[in-house]
Amino acid sequence: xxxxxxxxxxSGVGKGTVARIVAQKQGWHLLDSGAIYRAFALAVDxxxxxxxxxxxxxxxxxxxxxxxxxxxxxxxxSVYLDGKEVSGxxxxxxxxxxxxxxxxxxxxxxxxxxxxxxxxxxxxxxADGRDMGTVVFADAPFKIFLTASAQERASxxxxxxxxxxxxxxxxxxxxxxxxxxxxxxxxKHSPLKPAEDALVIDTxxxxxDEVITRVMTLIEA
Numbered sequence: 001x002x003x004x005x006x007x008x009x010x011s012g013v014g015k016g017t018v019a020r021i022v023a024q025k026q027g028w029h030l031l032d033s034g035a036i037y038r039a040f041a042l043a044v045d046x047x048x049x050x051x052x053x054x055x056x057x058x059x060x061x062x063x064x065x066x067x068x069x070x071x072x073x074x075x076x077x078s079v080y081l082d083g084k085e086v087s088g089x090x091x092x093x094x095x096x097x098x099x100x101x102x103x104x105x106x107x108x109x110x111x112x113x114x115x116x117x118x119x120x121x122x123x124x125x126x127a128d129g130r131d132m133g134t135v136v137f138a139d140a141p142f143k144i145f146l147t148a149s150a151q152e153r154a155s156x157x158x159x160x161x162x163x164x165x166x167x168x169x170x171x172x173x174x175x176x177x178x179x180x181x182x183x184x185x186x187x188k189h190s191p192l193k194p195a196e197d198a199l200v201i202d203t204x205x206x207x208x209d210e211v212i213t214r215v216m217t218l219i220e221a
Contacts, residue, residue, distance in 0.1 A: 001141075003028070003124040005219065006132035009146035010181050010192060011096070012153030013203050014211060018146065019128035021212055026126070026219070031119040032068075033129030033136070034099070036112055038090045039066050039081045041098035046082075054107045061111030093157075093176070100180050103130075104187035130184055133195035142219055145194035146211070148204040150177050 005028075007019045016032065023030040040061060049056045067080040078087045089095060102108055109131075116136050119125055127136065133143035154174035161168040184192035194200050199218055203211055 002120050002122055003142070003219075004120060004137050004140035005124075005126045005142040005144065005215070006137050006140045006195070006198070007126065007128045007144045007146065007215075008130055008133050008192070008194070008198070010130070010153070010177075010184060012156050012177060013146040013148045014208060015128045015146055017208055018144075018211055018215060019126045021208070022215055022219075023126040025212075025216065026124055028124035028126050029119060029121055031116060031125060031127040031129075031132075033116055033127065033132060035068070035079055035090060036064075036066065036116065037099040037103045038095050039079060039086065040064055040108065040112065041095055041102050042081055042086060042089065044102060045098060051102055051105070054105065057102070057105060058107045058111050061108050064112075064115070066115075093161075097176070097180070100183055104183065104189065106189040109135075109189050130192045131190035133198050134193065135190045138195070143195045143198035144215055144218070145198040145200045147200060147202050150174060150181065152204045153177050 005022060007015050009015050016034075019030060019032070043060050043064060044051065044057065047060065049060065051057065065082045069078045069080065078085055079090055080086065113136060116127070119127065120137065127140070129136065133140060133145065151174065154170055154177045157173050157177070158168045158170050181192075199214070201211060201214055
């Protein structure tokens with residue numbers, strides 16, 4: 001049985017950082033499911049497809065030309081869509097909003113499910129997302145659900161934008177965080193929620209090192 005750690009939670013809780021560090025420490029593979037949905041959103045936008053056209057969305061999902069290129073330490077370094085490097089645009093707020101809206105569509109989630117499950121290979125996998133522990137890897141032996149206050153997550157996003165040389169308005173970012181939370185948790189297919197057997201960690205007052213320590217303790221135990 002391949003050991004799998006799922007790391008779920010809303011945006012801005014530190015899922016990506018925690019998943020990368022744990023994968024490096026364990027020498028396991030890494031799945032950034034959010035990158036898959038973001039790349040899919042870019043593909044849909046580039047083709048000018050109406051998100052109400054579920055047949056067209058399903059075809060794009062099934063034939064998504066997506067490639068992740070990683071270094072030996074399993075850290076995600078670049079994403080290629082239709083043969084083009086898209087890592088930069090993949091992380092923009094606009095792409096994230098598109099992905100959040102499209103991810104609520106059932107046929108899309110079903111079409112991308114097998115691609116995500118294909119990442120489970122020896123010696124192990126750390127899967128970062130919103131439904132990794134409840135749907136994609138429901139039988140995973142290790143499950144984490146990270147959370148934090150909306151205000152704290154908005155502040156983290158603002159700091160991230162500033163570090164990238166961009167500007168942002170905290171009230172606008174907070175509104176976007178709350179709206180995305182509502183959309184993710186209330187969607188019909190694979191809503192955002194902790195798995196019943198997940199360890200829930202509130203990261204509002206915790207450092208990344210403190211979160212990593214709790215996660216590693218779970219795995220080692």
